[in-house]
Amino acid sequence: MKTTQQTTKWGSINVLIAAALLLELTTAVQYFSMRRNITRQLTEMAQRDVSETNHTAELKREVERTTTLMLPIVERYTANQADDSLRLYIEQILNQQHDIVGFDYCHVVGDDGLRDGIYIYKNDDSGKPIEQHIDFDFTRRSWYSEGIKGNGFWSEPYMSNYKVILMCTYSAPVRDEQGQTVAVLGADVPLRELSALATQIYKNQQRSLLPIILLHAIGLILLAFIIYRSIRNVMRLQAVDAEKERISSELLVAHRIQQAMLPKTFPPFPNRGDLDIYASLTPAREVGGDFYDFVLRDEKLFFCIGDVSGKGVPAALVMAMASSAFRLLTEHESAPEYILAQINDSMARDNDYNMFITLFIGVLDLTTGQMCYCNAGHKAPMIGSLPLPIKPNLPIGALSDVKFSAQETTLSSGTTIFLYTDGLTEAENNTHEQFGQQRMQTICTDTLSQTSSPKSLIDRMTEAVHDFVSDTEQSDDLTMMAISYNKMQSANSNSYHIILPCDVSQTPRLAEWVEGICEDAGFGPTTIMQINLAIEEAVVNVMKYAYPNGSEGDVNLEAVTEPDWLTFTITDDGRPFDPTAQGEVDTTLPAEERALGGLGIHLMRKYMDSLDYKRLGNRNILTMRKHINK
Amino acid sequence: MYMKTTFKKEDQHLVMAFEGRLDTAASSQAEEDMRVLYDCEGRDIILDCTHLDYISSSGLRLFLGLIKNARPKGSHVYLTGMNDSLRQVFDETGFTALFEIL
Numbered sequence: 216m217k218t219t220q221q222t223t224k225w226g227s228i229n230v231l232i233a234a235a236l237l238l239e240l241t242t243a244v245q246y247f248s249m250r251r252n253i254t255r256q257l258t259e260m261a262q263r264d265v266s267e268t269n270h271t272a273e274l275k276r277e278v279e280r281t282t283t284l285m286l287p288i289v290e291r292y293t294a295n296q297a298d299d300s301l302r303l304y305i306e307q308i309l310n311q312q313h314d315i316v317g318f319d320y321c322h323v324v325g326d327d328g329l330r331d332g333i334y335i336y337k338n339d340d341s342g343k344p345i346e347q348h349i350d351f352d353f354t355r356r357s358w359y360s361e362g363i364k365g366n367g368f369w370s371e372p373y374m375s376n377y378k379v380i381l382m383c384t385y386s387a388p389v390r391d392e393q394g395q396t397v398a399v400l401g402a403d404v405p406l407r408e409l410s411a412l413a414t415q416i417y418k419n420q421q422r423s424l425l426p427i428i429l430l431h432a433i434g435l436i437l438l439a440f441i442i443y444r445s446i447r448n449v450m451r452l453q454a455v456d457a458e459k460e461r462i463s464s465e466l467l468v469a470h471r472i473q474q475a476m477l478p479k480t481f482p483p484f485p486n487r488g489d490l491d492i493y494a495s496l497t498p499a500r501e502v503g504g505d506f507y508d509f510v511l512r513d514e515k516l517f518f519c520i521g522d523v524s525g526k527g528v529p530a531a532l533v534m535a536m537a538s539s540a541f542r543l544l545t546e547h548e549s550a551p552e553y554i555l556a557q558i559n560d561s562m563a564r565d566n567d568y569n570m571f572i573t574l575f576i577g578v579l580d581l582t583t584g585q586m587c588y589c590n591a592g593h594k595a596p597m598i599g600s601l602p603l604p605i606k607p608n609l610p611i612g613a614l615s616d617v618k619f620s621a622q623e624t625t626l627s628s629g630t631t632i633f634l635y636t637d638g639l640t641e642a643e644n645n646t647h648e649q650f651g652q653q654r655m656q657t658i659c660t661d662t663l664s665q666t667s668s669p670k671s672l673i674d675r676m677t678e679a680v681h682d683f684v685s686d687t688e689q690s691d692d693l694t695m696m697a698i699s700y701n702k703m704q705s706a707n708s709n710s711y712h713i714i715l716p717c718d719v720s721q722t723p724r725l726a727e728w729v730e731g732i733c734e735d736a737g738f739g740p741t742t743i744m745q746i747n748l749a750i751e752e753a754v755v756n757v758m759k760y761a762y763p764n765g766s767e768g769d770v771n772l773e774a775v776t777e778p779d780w781l782t783f784t785i786t787d788d789g790r791p792f793d794p795t796a797q798g799e800v801d802t803t804l805p806a807e808e809r810a811l812g813g814l815g816i817h818l819m820r821k822y823m824d825s826l827d828y829k830r831l832g833n834r835n836i837l838t839m840r841k842h843i844n845k
Numbered sequence: 846m847y848m849k850t851t852f853k854k855e856d857q858h859l860v861m862a863f864e865g866r867l868d869t870a871a872s873s874q875a876e877e878d879m880r881v882l883y884d885c886e887g888r889d890i891i892l893d894c895t896h897l898d899y900i901s902s903s904g905l906r907l908f909l910g911l912i913k914n915a916r917p918k919g920s921h922v923y924l925t926g927m928n929d930s931l932r933q934v935f936d937e938t939g940f941t942a943l944f945e946i947l
Contacts, residue, residue, distance in 0.1 A: 722870040726899075741930040744899055748934065751901050755869045802939025806912045814902035814938055821937045 230444065234437045241430040248427070274314055274404065278385050279367055281312060282402050289320070289389050289400055305335050306344040317377075319384065319401035321353050323363055330354070334377065336403070351376055362386030362399040372406050381406045466501040466528075473502050473531055476538055478509060481670065489581055489703045490516060493669035494696035495677065497638075503692035504530025504572075505636050506538045510545045513713055513728045514581045517545040517554075520593065520634040520696055521574040521611075530692075533570045537562065537611065541576070547724045551576040551589035552621040555611065559591070559619070562612035571612040575605075575634060579626065582709065582735065584702045589621040594640070597633040598626070600660035628702035631667045633659055635676075638693035642680050645687045650680055669697030709735060711774040715754065717762045717789075722751055728772070736776045736843055745822035746781070746841055752815035753785055753794065753837055761789025761835055778843070785837040792835055794819065795828045847871075850878040859885055862893035867904035876907055883911075885920040895926030900934060912943055923947050 285308060292301040305318045317336030324330050332349035353359045361368040367387045375382055382405045389398035474496075481493050494507050504523030509516060519541050523530040537558055544554045554576055562572065573593035579586045588603070592610035595602040603624065609617050626632070635655070642650040655676070662675045673695050680693070713728045715721045729750050733743040754770055762768045771786040799820075800813035819826060819839065827838040848871035853860040859882055867875055882890050890911070912922045925947045927935065935941045 720870045722868045722901075723866070726866065726868065741933065744930045745933070747899070748901055751868055755901070755903070802937075803942070804939075806909065806916065806943045809909060809939075809943070811906045811909060814905050817938060818902060818934070 230437065230441050234434065234441060237430065237434050237437060241427060241434060244430065245427050275369070275385075278315060278402050278404055281308065281315065282367065282385055282387050282400060285400065286387060286389065289398075290391070293389055293398055294391055302333070302335065302346060306346075309335060309337060309344050310342075314404055315402045316380070316382065316405050317403040319349065319353070319358070319386070319403065320389075320398060321349065321359060321401075322398045323396055324354055336377065347377060356384075358384035358386035358401045359399050362401060363388055363396050365396075375403070463501075469528070469531065470498075470501045473498075473535070476535060477506060483509070484511065489701045491669050491699045492518075492696065493673050494694070495673055496692070496694045497689065498692045499638070499689045500527050502528055502531035504534045505638065505692035505694035506534045507634070507694055507696045508538055508541055509696075509698075510542065512545065513724075513731065514711060515549065516579040516581060516698070517541075517549075517551075517576070518579070518634075518696070518698060519574060519576045520596075520636065520694060521572050522593065522636040522638075522692070522694070523572045524570055524610075526692065529568070529570065533562075533572065533612075537572050537574065547721075549578060549727055550621065551578050551587055552619040555589050555591050555608075555619045556617070559611045559617055560615055563615035563617075566612050569612075571610040573610045573636075577632070579698070579700065580731075581700070582703075582731075584626045584628065584700065585623065586626050587621055587623050589619050591619060594635065594637060596635075597656065597659050598624070599630055599663055600656065602656075603632075626700050626702075628700065629667055631663055631669060631672060631697055631699040633672060633676075634696045634698075636692065636694040638689075638691040639676070639680060639695060641691060642684050642693065643687060643690065644684050650683050654679065654683070667699045667701075669699050672697045709776045713772045715770045715772070717758050717766070717768045717770065719755055719758055722755065725751060725754055725772075729774075732774045732776065732781070736781050738781075738841075738843070742841075749819045749822040749839060750783055750785075752819050753783075753839060756794050756815055757785060757787045757789065757792065757835065757837075761787050761792040763790065776843070781841045781843055783839045785835075785839070787835050788833045789835065791830050793828045793830070794837065795826050848875060850875060852878070852881055858889040858891055860891045860893060862896070864896040866899040867897060867907075868899060868901045869903040872901075872903035872907060875904065879907055879911060883914050885915050885918060887919045889921045889923065890915055891923045891925060893925050894928075894931060897927070897931060900931060902938075905934075905938060905940060908940065909943070921945055 285304075288304060289301060292298075292304065301320070305320065309315065309318060317334060319332065319334050321330070321332030330349070330353065332353050334347045334349050335344050336347070337343070338345050356370070356373075358368065358370040361370070365388060367385060370384045370386070372381050372383050374380070382403050384401040384403050386399050386401035388396040389400055391397050477496060478494070482491050484490050484492070490511075492509060496503075496505055496507065498505065504525060504527075505521070506523075507518070507520045509518035511517075521534070521537055523533045523537070540558045540561060541554065544557050548554050548557070555574065558572075558574070562570075572591070574591045575588065575593040575596060576590075577586055577588040577596075588605075589608070590605040591608045592613075593605075595605045597603070604622070606620060606622060608619055640650055640652050640655055644650075658676055658679050659672070662672045666672075676695055711728070711732050713725070715725060726747050729747045730743055733746050738746065750772075754772070757770050766789070768787060768789050773784045773786075775782045775784075794816050797813060797816045800810065800817050802817070822841075823839045824842045825838075825840040827840075829836040829838075847865045848867055849864040851862040851864070853862075861879065861882060863875075865871070892908070908922075915922050922944055923946070924935075924944045927946065932941070932946075935944075935946070
């Protein structure tokens with residue numbers, strides 16, 4: 216593409232230079248030939264002038280004398296109105312005269328405006344006189360208008376109306392006996408010499424015309440070629456522009472889609488006093504490979520920050536894959552190392568382009584402050600003013616079947632976690648100095664000594680980076696996320712909440728939630744399993760019977776731990792269903808006689824200390840309690 | 846949060862080992878897996894529960910279905926390696942009496 220454009224550009228320049236040279240050449244040739252012609256003609260004319268001035272004066276006198284001699288005879292014929300005789304006389308004179316080609320005889324035009332005039336001239340071939348009525352307005356001719364005034368008059372040369380010839384007319388008035396002018400007689404004298412000269416000039420011009428025309432023709436062809444090339448270039452540019460326009464509008468859409476993948480409402484959990492998050496992502500191009508995400512589920516905050524190798528669209532595609540995998544996996548998985556392994560397996564499987572992601576995943580238990588995390592080649596987040604100790608691990612997508620190992624730490628209340636991508640520490644100023652770990656750490660320390668607000672920290676960091684790089688172009692995506700955690704001071708009771716969609720595949724999620732609560736309440740493993748079993752049976756019953764045949768709905772669970780009791784409340788807005796109304800199964804029957812159903816309610820009764828069902832409005836409410844033996 | 850079964854066909858008996866949680870979510874997969882045990886043709890069936898952590902009524906129903914199929918063919922169903930918690934569930938539901946627990 217680039218090479219073609221280069222060739223085209225140089226091609227156009229060559230054509231332009233050739234055209235300019237040709238134009239100059241044409242002008243030069245034209246100039247020199249014209250100059251030569253004009254010089255020669257001027258010389259010729261000067262010579263002719265000298266030799267012919269005498270001849271012309273002679274000719275004029277001869278014409279004047281002839282006309283003057285004719286006048287008395289013409290006046291007589293006019294007075295006698297002997298038109299035929301007048302004509303014959305004029306023809307006779309014309310035959311005798313060599314220098315006069317024709318006579319005009321016009322009556323003076325009276326008030327009535329009627330024109331009457333004849334023109335008698337020699338036929339070019341035979342030399343015989345021809346008579347012609349003058350049909351144009353001779354009063355406009357100077358030989359008439361001046362001729363009637365009195366004395367003889369020589370007109371300026373003019374083109375004859377009847378012959379292709381340049382001539383002068385000597386005119387004189389024809390008077391009656393009273394001396395009144397009644398007509399004008401004019402003698403036409405051709406300027407043969409002058410005509411010949413004009414012809415000569417034209418012929419000379421013609422001789423040098425051919426090369427000039429040829430040069431001009433070549434010039435025109437070149438010009439046409441240039442115009443054609445220009446039009447083609449313009450059209451190609453328009454096509455390229457349209458293509459550019461299309462790509463940039465698609466990139467804009469891609470940018471919006473990518474932005475929509477990231478949580479952007481801050482603070483994300485305005486009702487929670489224990490958690491505040493702020494994040495910012497500035498891609499170097501329209502789309503980028505950085506991402507962050509966080510999900511709150513079952514009192515656990517799942518968060519991640521990632522950086523896909525490379526930039527632009529390829530990185531963005533991989534980023535979309537990874538971030539949606541994170542969303543999906545955190546719906547039911549809680550172990551960060553497992554989530555990483557899953558993303559890694561799906562990424563590494565068909566990774567023909569060897570893209571990889573550095574990714575950090577943390578799972579913060581908001582009730583305890585315990586944070587389980589796993590790192591895949593990403594920069595260590597800051598916990599307060601110190602970097603979190605991390606195992607480096609391989610980045611995601613590099614190799615399949617990588618074992619990721621998780622780490623654990625407990626966050627004290629008031630801790631702020633700061634996560635970032637290398638776009639921050641590797642931001643360069645115009646002297647190629649990097650922003651660096653040290654600056655970042657200093658800002659963390661300084662800011663966090665004043666406030667734990669995530670937004671303040673990120674604003675301060677953003678400002679510092681902008682000041683540092685000043686007007687140097689951003690070379691990499693820049694992403695930051697800060698999470699501040701304030702552990703809730705637990706009173707004597709804790710409450711937990713989870714909503715499950717009507718789908719039995721949700722039971723592992725449920726089990727995890729129940730186990731967490733039971734562990735908090737201090738139950739041993741066997742009891743935990745039993746409570747779990749009872750709750751699962753209850754929830755599965757709701758899914759099967761309150762929402763029969765795949766109808767949709769949510770199952771709402773709430774758990775409250777008090778010093779002596781753990782209470783679960785299961786609420787749904789499905790069909791009325793009372794599990795406690797089911798009859799007891801006979802567990803002593805032999806297998807052949809045992810029914811397949813009824814075991815669930817049996818287990819619920821066995822493993823919980825109380826079971827209570829209510830129907831309130833459109834809701835089924837089942838309360839199950841277990842005594843806590845400290 | 847997973848469930849895995851391993852099936853082994855030996856001369857005299859069919860062995861299936863369970864691993865993980867046999868809860869409602871896992872039960873449909875387990876039902877598929879256990880279908881091979883229905884062709885027991887008089888051979889004994891051993892269900893290895895050493896690594897089975899949890900069973901819900903959906904799982905118990907699969908076991909009940911299996912024994913109902915196996916008994917008329919003259920096959921015995923043995924359960925091995927159950928932990929105490931699991932054993933309690935079997936006791937509570939009367940399933941201990943239905944199976945031969947080793």
